[in-house]
Amino acid sequence: MNPTAEARPVLDPLFAPPFPQAALPVLRNPQLRKNVAHAIDVIQAKRAKLVAEKTDWQELRTAASAIRMHVLENLGAYLEQFEARCTAAGGVVHWAADAAEARRIILDLLRQENASEVIKIKTMTSAEIQLNPALEEAGISPFETDLAEIILQLGEEEPSHIVVPALHVNRSQVREIFARRMGLKNLSDNPKDLTNAARTFLRQKFLTIPTAISGANFLIAETGSVGVVESEGNGRMCLTLPRAMITLAGIEKILPRFQDLEVMLQVLARSATGERMNPYTSLWTGVTPGDGPQRFHVVLLDNGRSSILAKPKQRQTLKCIRCAACMNACPVYRQTGGHAYGSVYPGPIGAILTPQLMHMKHAQSLPFASSLCGACYEVCPVKINIPEVLLELRAQVVDQERKQTGRISDPMYLGLRIANFFFASAGRFHFAQRMGRIGLGFFTGKDGWIHSLPSVGGKWTQTRDLRGLPQQSFHEWWAARGKETK
Amino acid sequence: MIRVRSTISCPSVPNMRASLFITCYNDTLFPETGRSVVTLLERVGVELDFSPQQTCCGQMHANSGFRSEAFSQAKRFVHLYRDAETVVIPSSSCVAMMRDQYPGLFEELGNDSLRKEFAALLPRIYELSEFLVDRLGVDDVGAYFPHRVAYHASCHGVRLLHLGERPYQLLAKVRGLELVPIPNAERCCGFGGTFSVKNAEVSSAMLAAKLQDVISTRAEYCTALDNSCLMHLGGAMHRQYAGMRTIHLAQILASTEGAPAEETR
C-alpha cells in the first residue's frame, strides 16, 4: 500500500510518461512537495555556509572539472591502467558493454559464490541496470542496507533523489513501512527509534550474508583502488565483513591518481550533503590478505557512456560525480521531486544523462524539463554546463521531429516553424503583428486582458492572464514620431 | 547592501549615438517599455536610431531546439547591426542569447566572414542597465517614482550577464522609490520561454512559489529588466487580483515628476 497516494512511479525511461504528464500527480501532492522543498532547503543552506567559508572553492571547482575532463579525454588509457593495477592486487576486472551483460556477469559471479542472498551498498548504477529484479528472478534475494534504500525496498517505493532517495517519505510513512515489514508493532515515528530499528534489522544481515555488491564513487587508475563515500557505515560493513565483493562502476568513475582525491573529496561532500567531509570514506585495493573480502570483482559498465564520450559538446555530461547539488539547486526539481523524470537519474543531470544513455531514443521530454535558469551550472562542482547540453539535446530532439510525418499536427512545432517564417522579414513580421492584433482581439475582454485562449495558448491562460495586444506597436509609434532611419 | 558608485548625473559621453533593438516581444506586447527607453535615453543625451527592419534575435527558436531557424534570425540581426556604433537592448535574455549562443550557432552554421562580423559587433551590444552604468557612466537618470518597489533579478541577467549591482545602483538613485528585497531573489520565476507552455503546470507551480515571495514584500510594483518574466508574474497577479503590478525598469527610470511612468495598467 503506497501511502503517498501516487501510483507507483515508473523509473524506466522506456515506459515512463513524458515529463509534463509525469509531473502532474506530484504537483497535486502537497505532502511530497513539502518534503522535497524541506530536504533541499536543508542541504542548500548547509552547502551555502560551507562554500562561503571555503576561500578556494572556485579554484577547487576548476581543478575538479579539469581533472574529470582530462580523464574523459584519456579514458581508454586510464581504464587499462586501472585494470592492470587492480588485477595485480588480486581483483578481477570484468567489462560489460550494456546493462544486460552487466546483469549476466554479476549473476554468474553470484552463482559461483552459491549466493542465495546478497547485501548491497547503495549504487545508482545497479538501479540503472535494473539489477534487483534480475537477482530476484534468479532466486537471489538482494538486501539494500542504506536506510533510505531499505525504506524504499520495504515500502516498494522508488527513489526520488540521488543522495537522499527517500526524501519524499516522511516519518510516519517510514514508521508504517517498518512496523509492517519488520513486524514491530510498537514502533514510534521518532527518527531515532526508526533508525535503531533499521540498525538492529541490518546487523544480522551484515554478520551473516557473505556476498556483497557495491558501487564506486571513484576508481583510482594509478593504484587500482576503489573509493566509496558514505554516511551510515553500511558501506564499511558490506566491504569488510563478506567473503566476496562485487563492485559495479560506470567507466567514467576513473580518477588518474590517488592524490586527485584531495580535490574530489573536498568538493563532493560539500556539494552532496553540505558537510566538510562525509562520515566515512573507504578505499581499498584488490584483495588484502587477512582483511576483508578475499574475492573481489569489478564490473566496468559502458551502457551508452562511450557514445556520450563521442560527442564533444556532450562529453562533459560524464564529468558527473553524482553529488546531486544540481537537483538541490533546481527550481523545477523543487516542485516536482525526482519521480517525474522517469529515470533513476533525476533532476538536471538526469535530464541530460538519461536521454543520452538511451541514445536519444527515449526520454526526449527530459531536455525540455528546464527553464534554463542556470542554477545547476552555478553549483556543479565539476562545472558541467548543463544548460548548454540541454540546448544541444533539444536541437537533436527537434531534428528527430523534423523527420516525423506527424509533426505538422503538433501545434508547438507548427507554431515555431510559422514564427520563423514571419521573423524572416520586417514586412512579414509586421503583417503577423496586425493579424495577431485582430485574432487575439476576439479573446480580449473589456478590461483589455485575455483570460482564455485555445490550444497552446490555453496552456498559458490556465493560470495567467495575458494583456491584449496594444493597438500600436513600438515600431509604429516610432514611425509616427517621424524619426525613422532608412 | 546597495553599494552606490558616485557618478555624475548628467551624460558624460558627448555625441553618444545608439541603435535601439527593441526585441520582438517588446515591439508587439510592451511598446510602452520601448517608449520609456526612448524617453529615458534621450533625456540623458543619447541620439537614438531605430531600424524598422528589425524582427527577432532567435532566442525562442534556439531554446526550443530549432537551431537552423535561430541561425537565420541571428544572421539577419548581425547584418542589420554590423555598422551600428552601439546597440542597446532592454531585455537581458536577448543579450544573453547573443553572448551565450550566437558564437556556437555561427561556429556550427556560419562562415568566417559572419563570425568576424559578429566578433566585432558583440562588444558593442549592451543590455539597458549595462548601457547606462558602464557605457554612459550614469546611475542617476533624474527619475522620480514614489512607490514601494520589488526588483526581480531575472536568471539571464544574474547568471549570464552578471549584471550584479547595476540595476540596484540605478534604483537607488530613483527619488521617492522604496526598494524592498524579494526573498529567494535568485530563484527562477518559472517562465523559461516555451517552457511556460510546454511544461505549463510545472511553470505554474514555480510561479506560485515565486509569487508568494514577491507578494510578501507588499510592494506596489514588481520590476525587472525583462518583460518576459514580468509577463509571467504579472499575468498571474492580474488573474489573482493580487494587488500588485509589474513594470519594466525602463518605465521607472523614465518616470519624472513632470511625466510619471507609463504603466502596464
Add this chain to the structure above:
Amino acid sequence: MSAPADSRQRILDSIRGASVDLAVKDRLDQASAYAALPRAYVRRGALPRQACVELMMTRLREYDAEVVECAPAQLPATIAAQLAAGGKRSVVAPAGLPAEWLVAGIDWKIDHDLPVAEIEAAEGVVTACFCAVAESGTIVLHHSATEGRRVISLLPDWHLCILHSSQVVETLPEYFDRCVKPPALATYVSGPSATADIEMTRIKGVHGPRFLNVILVRDEG
C-alpha cells in the same frame, strides 16, 4: 552472447573512436596534460600549529567525539582513565598496538585474526591512526599494525583513537603530501555514522561505532 574479451575490446574501441576529435596536432600527451592541470586551490594551511590542533579538537567535539589531552608520559594513564570512564573491560586491540598502551585491568582481545563473533561481543577498541585533518575533523586510518584490520574499528560500539598532535595537519592536501605512497587500505572517519534520510533529521550512530573518544597526545614542543 559476446565473450568477455570481446566486450573489453568493443568498449575500448568505442572509447578510442569517441576521441577522434582529440587527435589534434598540438595536443599534449597524457602525462604532460596531467601535469598541466590547474591546481590553484589551497594546499597548505595557514594556521599556526597550536591553532591547527585546537581546530582539530573543536571539529571532533562538534561531532560529539569526546576529546581529552595529555602529555606523552601520561598516555597509558589516560588510556586507563578513558576505559574506566567508559566502563569498558573487554577491549579489542590491533596486533601491533604499543605494549605500554595495553594497560592493566583490561581484558585485551589482541587481534591475531579474532573471529568476528568475538569482535562483535567486545565492548570497545583502541587504535592509533595515521594522521588527522583539522579542517574537516577527519581521522585517517591506514590499517597498519597499530591501527588494525578494518573490522576491529567497525564492529565495536566504542572506539578510542590515539592521536598525536604531530599527526595533525590542517588541510586535506597536506594529508596526501604525507603519504609516501598511496595506501592499499584507508578509512577516513569524520564523525560518527549518521543519516539524514528521515525528514532530513540528522540521527547519529547508524552502523559503525556510535562513540568515538580521542586522546590528543601533545608531542610537539
